[in-house]
Amino acid sequence: MSDVDRLDPVVVHHIVNTLGWPGLRPLQEEAIAPILAGEDAVLLAPTAGGKTEAACFPVLSAMSQQEWTGISVLYLCPLKALLNNLVTRVDGYxxxxxxRAELWHGDVTDSRRNRIRRDPPDILLTTPESLEAMLIGTKTDHNALLGGVRAVVIDEVHAFAGDDRGWHLLAVLERLQRVTGKPIQRIGLSATVGNPAELLTWLQGSGAGVRAGRVIAPGVGMVTPGVDGARPDTGTQSDGGGVNSRDSAGGSPADVWTEGSELAVARESSTAPPPGDIELDYVGSLENAAKVISxxxxxxxxxxxxDSRRQVEELGAALRTRGVTVFLSHASLSVDERTRAEQAFAEARDCVIVSTSTLELGIDVGDLDRVIQIDSPTTVASFLQRLGRTGRRADSVRNCLFLATTDDALVQAAGMLVLWGRGWVEPIVPPPEPRHLVAQQLxxxxxxxxxxxxxxxxDEWNGLSPFDISAAPILAxxxxxxxxxxxxxxLHIGPTAEKRYGKRHFLELTAAFTAPPQFTVLAGRQEVGHADPSVLTDDRPGPRLLLLAGRSWRVTYIDWTRRRAFVEPADSGGVAKWSNIGLRGLSFELSRAIRDxxxxxxxxxxxxxxxxxxLADIRATKDVAFSGATILEREGDSVRWWTWAGFRANATLSASLSAVVDPTQRxxxxxxxxxxxxxRSMxxxxxxxxxSADASLTYPHADERAARGLKFSDVLPESLAAATVSARLADVEGARKVLSEKTIFRAS
Known part of the structure; x- marks a missing residue:
């Protein structure tokens, strides 16, 4: 019996006759037997690689063959928009x-939720936060509604695992397992990651080492850069002999140069690379990027x-002034605004949509011709997600054009692409020491x-660390x-928690991340999006102008109490600005690739x-990079140690070498x-x-502002909140690598 024959005959019939598929992809076929056997699994494939079907077809077959009833399958996603995009497809299967499949998240109406409570579907598509709200809410009998869950599909599982939302997800799944009274099969869907076996172990939670599980990734490691973005790591570094080295004549369908103050575009058919290549260009400014794109x-x-909302707004406005049909998508636009933009973009042809990472995940925006990257993402994994948005037609290949607006962006993009060319992808590592989420879960x-x-x-988390007995000091x-x-x-909920979280039925207690406070921007009754408070309080002459949704707005009234700003259209101008409270900095690997x-x-x-x-000009002026060694350079009264190790490793080195580091400089x-x-002696x-091998390094110091960036840090002792942030600022392994290298002393 082939694996396909194990599927329910009705599923096979519809694959052939409704979908018109001649067969399954390797991933979809290889997933059948382990999923039907109840094994945990991580399914790896590029964007549009058929992961949803690889999970759904055997899960639906198991549902039919084993006669599951009620809500037996949960389909979890990190984004509501992704759920909205998937529900019709999953319900169709x-x-x-x-x-049938139904949707449940924060935008679903109470009346629709009540229908689900009365008549549960077979598959419920939701977020981990909404799942926890069901567990703690008084309106939902979670034992009756969720007690029959047999399997959970976690889409974009890598987006959870590398973030605090991953710890939250694992903890909620363990509590759900206590409700069902039996193990729940866990199936993760992911793009290429650097450590798939570790990702599977993480996903299994308390079942790791107990339950059967496997990584299913046919063909991973066998595709080449420029196609699917992964290839076997040969262990060697690129020497410039790739598709187009520094000594070649260059060549892209659009080489760009400056003529006076204008940017011109020329076709050079004799040197054009094959369609679908990855191209790196330098344009020098965001305005020039708009000229090229238009x-x-x-x-x-x-x-x-x-890679910022500000860039999205400014580029969108610049494209619009050049007559380009443009749409915008980022987290500070209203849901309606983003939905309208994404739908209009999906239906249009000659147009551009400018986005932050909100469109990096698998939300369908139609049949794309081209991906363009302004500057560079900070990870290879992010680049692979973006690259995978193209090349979905049979007559097309994956492509991406990089437009670097600064020197730093150019070398970062080049460094990231060097890593990609070596077949390297970041390992997914959960943030260490999530004490604040332990408090939230308690x-x-x-x-x-x-x-x-x-x-x-x-016992509520089935022995899963750190939600186990080691959390006793936090409980105390x-x-x-x-x-x-x-x-x-x-133990009962106390008065302090009632006062702090009791509003709206403890809804705030279900969110595992902190968002900076923002003002809602309204044009009449229509919500446009959200603005940073600093834009409304900055002391600027003249009328207060905002740039939001790629359009200019004049602020007419601010309701400080309700955090609302009322606006009307303006002819031009405006400020786009948002705060960022995240921990930032490049990785050790990317910093070293930039040195290369x-x-x-x-x-x-x-x-x-x-x-x-x-690049030639930058290399001629940057003489502080040396392969295999760090450089300690004295320039006048200043001494700088060029480690090329990334912010976290450098922060760890600074803390560990505090006696010889300038304490006034970050x-x-x-x-x-x-x-x-x-x-030299110092x-x-x-x-x-x-x-020495047994030497201990010191974690970086965390200030109060950094600790406040952790959701629920205020319910921890200050020392524990600071210790959590310090652990997350550290890269001990990277720091040890730097210390193991020789140092070149040089005076300029």
Missing amino acids: AQWLGR ALHRGEKRLVFC LAVTLQRHSLGDRIWA HLVDTGHLDSDTGL VLVGVDPPVSLTKRAIGQ PSDFSIRMRPDLT WRDAVTPLR
Whole structure:
């Protein structure tokens, strides 16, 4: 019997006759047997690789063959928009077997939720936050509604695992397993990651090492850069002999240069690379990027990625002034505004949509012709997601054009593409020491249970660390501060938690991340999006103008109490600005790849003449990079240590070498400012003890503002909140690699 024959005959019939498929993809076929056997699994494939079907077809077959009833399958996604995009497709597959799928998240109306409570579907598409709200809410009998769950599909599982939402997801799944009274099969869907086996172990939670599980990734490691973005790691570095090296004549369908103050676009058919190549260009400014985008690829549907909301707004406005049909998508636009833009873009042809990472995941925006990246993402994984948005037609291949607006962006893009060319993808690593989420879970499970035994509370997570007995000090603090009450061996929600989280039925307690406070922007009754408070309080002459949804708005009234700003259209101008409270900085690997670029390594992609020339100029002026060694450079009264190790490793080195580091200067991704009176003997005395194998390095210091960036940090002792942030600022492994290298002393 083939694996396909194991599927329910009705599913096979519809695959052939309704979908018109001649067969299944390798991933879809290989997933059948383990999923039908109840094994946990991580399914890996590029964007549009058929992962949803690889999970749904065997799960639906198991549902039919084993006669599951009620809500037996949960389909979890990190974004509501992704759920909205998937529900019709998943429901269509379910209807083949007389089953159905429904949607449940924060935008679903109460009346629709009540219908689900009365008549549960077979598959429920939701978010982890909404799932927890069901567990702790008083309107939902979670035992009746969720007690029959047999399998959980987690889409874009890598987006969870590398973030605090991943810890939250694992904890909620363990609590759900207590409700069902039996293990729940866990199926993760992911794009390419650097450590798939570890991702599977993470996903299994308390079942790791107990339940059967496997990674299913046919063909991964066998595709080449420029197609699916992954290839076997040969262990060698690129020497510039890729598709187009520095010494070649350059060449792209659009080499760009400056003529006076205008940017011109020329066709050079004799040097044009094959369609679908990855191209790296240097344009020098966001305005020039708008000129290139408006002139190139007319008649095509283009998706442009930026890595800040401000860039999205400014580029969108610049394109609109050049007559380009443009749509915008980012997290501070209203849901209606984003939905309208995405739908209009999906139906249009000659147009551009400019987006942050909101469109990086698998939301369908129609048949794309081209992806354009302004500057560079900070990870190879992010680039692979974006690259995978193209090449979905049979007559097309995946493509991406990089437009670097600064020197730093050019070398970062080149460094990231060097890593990609080596077949390297970031490992997914959960944030360490999530004590704040342990506190949140202790409160949430007490709400769910109404009372909790003060000796058996750790059983609620089935022994999963860090939600196990090791959390006792956090529990004690919650009791001491009145967040929990302890009475005759039982724990209850205390008055402090009631006061802090009790509004809206403890809804705020279900969100595992902190968003900066923003003002809602309204044009009449229509919500446009959200603005940072600083834009409304900055002291600027003249009328207050905002740039939002790619359009200019004049602020007419601010309701400070309700955090609302009322606006009307303006002819031009406006400020786009948002705060960012996240921990930032480049990784050790990317910083080292940037060093490789500066010493002469080219990425295996097409470089335009302008990019080649600009890289040559940068390399001629940046003489602080050296392969295999760090450089300690004295320039006048300043001493700088060029480590090329990334912010976290440099922060760890700064904390560990505090006696010789300038305490007034923050480390960068590439260097550390040292004491101006540093001598070789002082350096040797400080570094030598740290080079031994058993030496302990010091975590970076975390200030109060950084600790406040953790959701629920205010229910932890200050020392524990600071310790969590310090652990997340550290890269001990990267710091040890730097310490193991030789150091070149140089005076300029």
